[in-house]
Amino acid sequence: MNPGLTQIGDQMSHLTGVRAIMKDIIETLQAGKGREFINLSAGNPVILPEVEQLWRDYTTELLASPDFGEVVCRYGSSQGYQPLIDAVVKDFNRRYGLNLTHRNILITPGSQSLYFYATNAFGGYTNSGTLKQIVLPLSPDYTGYGGMTLVAEALFAYKPALDIDAPAHRFKYRPDFSQLKINENTGCVLFSRPCNPTGNVLTDDEVRKIAALAAPYDVPVLIDSAYALPFPALNFTPMTPIFGDNILHCMSLSKAGLPGERIGIAIGNEKLIQVLECFQTNMCIHSSRYGQAIAARAIESGSLANISEQVIRPYYQKKFDVVESTLDEAMPQDLPWFLHRGEGAIFAWLWLQDLPITDWELYQHLKQVGVIVVPGSSFFPGLREEWPHKQQCIRISLTASDSDIETGMKRLAAVVEQVYKLKVVSP
Numbered sequence: 001m002n003p004g005l006t007q008i009g010d011q012m013s014h015l016t017g018v019r020a021i022m023k024d025i026i027e028t029l030q031a032g033k034g035r036e037f038i039n040l041s042a043g044n045p046v047i048l049p050e051v052e053q054l055w056r057d058y059t060t061e062l063l064a065s066p067d068f069g070e071v072v073c074r075y076g077s078s079q080g081y082q083p084l085i086d087a088v089v090k091d092f093n094r095r096y097g098l099n100l101t102h103r104n105i106l107i108t109p110g111s112q113s114l115y116f117y118a119t120n121a122f123g124g125y126t127n128s129g130t131l132k133q134i135v136l137p138l139s140p141d142y143t144g145y146g147g148m149t150l151v152a153e154a155l156f157a158y159k160p161a162l163d164i165d166a167p168a169h170r171f172k173y174r175p176d177f178s179q180l181k182i183n184e185n186t187g188c189v190l191f192s193r194p195c196n197p198t199g200n201v202l203t204d205d206e207v208r209k210i211a212a213l214a215a216p217y218d219v220p221v222l223i224d225s226a227y228a229l230p231f232p233a234l235n236f237t238p239m240t241p242i243f244g245d246n247i248l249h250c251m252s253l254s255k256a257g258l259p260g261e262r263i264g265i266a267i268g269n270e271k272l273i274q275v276l277e278c279f280q281t282n283m284c285i286h287s288s289r290y291g292q293a294i295a296a297r298a299i300e301s302g303s304l305a306n307i308s309e310q311v312i313r314p315y316y317q318k319k320f321d322v323v324e325s326t327l328d329e330a331m332p333q334d335l336p337w338f339l340h341r342g343e344g345a346i347f348a349w350l351w352l353q354d355l356p357i358t359d360w361e362l363y364q365h366l367k368q369v370g371v372i373v374v375p376g377s378s379f380f381p382g383l384r385e386e387w388p389h390k391q392q393c394i395r396i397s398l399t400a401s402d403s404d405i406e407t408g409m410k411r412l413a414a415v416v417e418q419v420y421k422l423k424v425v426s427p
Helices: 007-012 017-031 049-063 068-072 082-096 111-122 143-147 204-217 270-284 289-301 303-330 359-368 402-425
Strands: 105-108 131-136 155-157 161-165 170-174 186-192 221-224 247-252 264-267 337-340 347-352 393-397
Touching: 049 068, 049 289, 049 303, 068 289, 082 105, 082 264, 082 289, 105 111, 105 270, 111 131, 111 143, 111 186, 111 221, 111 247, 111 264, 111 270, 186 204, 204 221, 289 303, 303 337, 303 347, 303 402, 359 393, 359 402
Parallel strands: 131 155, 131 186, 170 337, 186 221, 221 247
Antiparallel strands: 105 264, 161 170, 247 264, 337 347, 347 393
16 A cells, blocks of 8 residues: 655654664664674663662552552543652752642653654744744754654754864863854754763753743743753763753653653643643643653652662763773774763764764774664754764764673774774875
8 A cells, every 4th residue: 555645744754863773773683693793872771670670669569559540541631640740849849949830740751752742832834924943052962853843944953062172082062152043933942961962961051041042032942851860860960950931841761761651751831831731632642651650659759869860870870981991092092083071861972073984884884893883963953054073973872781882992993993094095
């Protein structure tokens, strides 16, 4: 059967970003059966025993509870499971000195759906025909932002400033406020903090400055906090969650051990929450109530925040340390390679300045030596200008074992050295 698709149907039926890359990775792994690959591409969190046990324990508690039937066998409010909303309100008011009520919270089927609601509610064409932009103030950023809007031309990203420490082979992206424009044509602003794929953490002052630029135009600022405090707390550098009247603080429990349950949490102004709740009602009624029920127990008890700080964060921070120390030892010091500052998340980001080949070609070379990474060019959604930097980066997952990461970085260093030598000998 070959059904006729609408414009939206055609747009949404194509894989974008890393999802398209993963198709090639899966095919590579299947075709290479019997051959060992070091897979440094995965975005799936590691199943940590302590984290899995936490969710087992709360599942057992839910099964034994008289609430089980009400949770699993009945529909609920589109806004979310009330005990989870209450737990979030109580926790955040206590932890951050806020004055939240239940009207400031929305529970969604993962944070990706939350961004889909928001970008299509606030970005795109208005009733008068004006195009409202979805602004990404710092590129690169999460590849999933590229496939969420129904109006592709609404997505617009800004090139960053580069803070480079050449002797140390380190760098950091920063918002370029001399270029960033937020005005009456902006529908919403969106960025991740800590950032997938780079691990970048915008400073508190940078976040406040972006929010201040958006405030005069009543533009919502969505902060993707899927890796942030208080859970999963995957920040390796000090940071403060920022709240405000025009800020939507958007969380996910995926990296806190519940990716299969798709639990997203939006915290923000009541009027913004109401718009998104209506969108959700029309689209899917509500998020999984089983996942919400066990999350409510984990947040209410304080155990989720504790295990995030004591188990999840140290695990991935150690993995980044292995990447960093191995690259420092194995990579030629005379080549222009730069590792992004490891400030959070579950990835490392490597920039190879003046790389003689593209990131996709490097990806293919690395597969030949049994190492799989993710080409970086997929992480620049909405960045329309040509920029060689986009083809000079790779994302490295921190989900492999220490020994695999170490071996993978040594093989990567050898391949990179060979690639730069080819440039030297080429006529």
